[in-house]
Amino acid sequence: MKTINQVHGIPLHYARLTNHPYGTRGEQRNFAIEERFLDTLKEALQEVFEHCPLGIPEVITTAGIFVDKPGQHGHGKAFDLDAIFWSDETLVTANFIHKKELYLGIESFLRKHFGIVLNYYYPNHKDHWHVDTSVPVDYNEKSKSETLYLQLVLKHIYKEEILVDGVWGRQTSGVVKEVFERLEIDTPITTKANYVKFLDITGKIAFKLYEENISPKHLLSNLTEVVENLPQQSRATVREALNSFLDHEETATWLNNFEEAHNLDAIIEDAIV
């Protein structure tokens, strides 16, 4: 075991305290970590931030690495990633709903290094990614966490109509075939080389979409989605207030100035060369 408080010079912080709650930058801490797992973590983060348009972040918050409990954490061989802070952007994993492109871009590259990645849709992982190396990197149709990721990118990155339920079935396999063809990747997805190529291209496309989608209209549709995900008691009130803002004549005129750019085809072209 080694003790670290940074990875590649990026400080590791802890933000699950009363005075440093979840979602803040927290405070720097020491974490015990198994050495080979640290090598994988370094390689993974290096690749993530090489591709991420925001570059190297200032802080990463983690809920823990070595934790005295059964499983990979008990051996210092798992990492819980809560949030990433750049100078003027933040990805708090609990904000998946309005940070989908950035979130899925990062997750695509994490998956090239960790056989296990548990995300927002996996039970009990709304507020962090859990990553570990207890299984090899590949795609297994029976894996709920891998199928959830797959369905999420098919839906939100490739804009396919698909149910996100973590179950591989006829719909998912059909859409995979179609998208792989579009990306010029061989099937089946269960062949490691094909899957890794898919992860790589998807990561690049997601980051590109993130960069291009920062238009007022896209941000507004993010806001609408956040409202629709609120608890029922508050939803109606917020929705009504938002709608009266949107229905105002001047707001409508202003919003009409913005085009929602949807050049997914061009982005795919760029990513597969």
Ligand SMILES: [Zn+2]
């Ligand atoms: Zn964990």
